[in-house]
Amino acid sequence: MIGQSMKAIVYSSNGDSEVLKLEERPVPDPGPGEVRVEVHVSGVNPTDWKVRAGLSGSLGDGESQVPNQDGAGRIDAVGAGVDPARIGERVWLYLSAAGRPDGGTAQEYLTIPAERAVPLADGADYDLGAALGVPALTAHRALTLAADGPDRLAPGALAGWTVLIAGGAGAVGNAAIQLARWAGATVITTVSSPEKADLAKAAGAHHIVNYRTQDVAKVILDLAPDGVDLVAEVAPAVNAELNLAVTRNNATIAFYANNGGDELRLPLRATFGRNLDWHGLSLYSVPAEPMRNGVAAVSEAVATGALRAGAEAGLPLVRFPLEQTAQAHEAVESGTVGKVLIDVRETA
Missing domain, CATH: 3.40.50.720 (NAD(P)-binding Rossmann-like Domain)
Structure with missing residues (x-):
């Protein structure tokens, strides 16, 4: 996708939700060990607004960040060392933005280490995938x-x-x-x-x-x-x-x-x-082995129908379009009950 652009939410300074801006950015290419994901739904957690606000560290001069750790979508390209058979795979994402300024899920495409893009079980929709993670x-x-x-x-x-x-x-x-x-x-x-x-x-x-x-x-x-x-x-x-x-x-x-x-x-x-x-x-800061255990168990619970999202599972979904990511952050910060999701694509 060289030369193609995408929509992304970015902030270049810490502060309230007004620092979140919609930008056009080049579609990234995956590096070695990475996959590129066409993001459909982004999930918002308290950690996302707290990091944005500067309560958990702060951006340095000239730095920027795409927010949100969780999301779900489809792999559309892989980097060196990743099985090409993963192209087309539906996935849920975790710690997408952790230590990765361009990695947050509030954008149409992202690259992420392959292990953080986890196969999403058949029958589980992108809403559930984006509600897992954190x-x-x-x-x-x-x-x-x-x-x-x-x-x-x-x-x-x-x-x-x-x-x-x-x-x-x-x-x-x-x-x-x-x-x-x-x-x-x-x-x-x-x-x-x-x-x-x-x-x-x-x-x-x-x-x-x-x-x-x-x-x-x-x-x-x-x-x-x-x-x-x-x-x-x-x-x-x-x-x-x-x-x-x-x-x-x-x-x-x-x-x-x-x-x-x-x-x-x-x-x-x-x-x-x-x-x-x-x-x-x-x-x-969870060690690698407990994290792998968590990812495997969560995926198994989703596959068996034991882990669900939506009002019928006690987790009402509250939706915003990508352009209203600031309002989505405000909803989480104000204690909105349920899971706040961002529809990154109209087809989500």
Whole structure:
């Protein structure tokens, strides 16, 4: 496609959504070990607006960035060392923009290391593909951090476990509910409203607790008298006391965000005396083997229909065209419930 141009969203300075600009750029050619993807749908996550805003590092002078880590589309060219049979393959993308200024999914074509373009199962549409990435891989990592738990999820991998998922109506919470349920766990989740309870129920949670109207610790301990085995936590600073109250000895609290506060304070004796593992995680620094396990498990869950997107799966889709990427970022930043997607192509 030498000489052809494409639409791309680019920002050259950190700031609010107004820094996102629509540009015409040359269609890139894949380098060795890369594939070129015709992007159909881009997914927006909190990490995308936080990076854009400069909360997670900042651009240097003269630097620019195409935003958004997640997306889905079709491989239309491959670089040296990549099997040409992959041309035409439908794929979902992860960490597309990580360390790659031109790699974000808010553009019509991109190049990406071949392993980050994962075959999308037959029957799974591009919307689902674009909703995987950050949420599903974060959820998988959170659910496999326990020292006495599995390294990779599969049916039965969490049989006999009781898992508490904070924020079951969020994108990571939704994926964690679906993956934990697929792996055989009993799933308890917390929400803040009846509407979010309906979403958590659609995702497959066995038990749903409204933390605004119920005594959360009492309800959870009534359900799991010996304490929960694992917590997937979005608000560790806020929920520290709760997690101490409802976990068993040797439990793991896997936290992946700082909602509600930037400092986590723990009573040391109550923590080490019960061998509690407070384990932080960021997808950007997950080791290679756990990442491969996550990609494989997420793909398997999608192929078997265990991991879904859309209102019927508790994850309503909120759509914007490429030209309104700024509004899509604003929607995520303002806490819009559901998965925010960008239709990069009209045929998506």
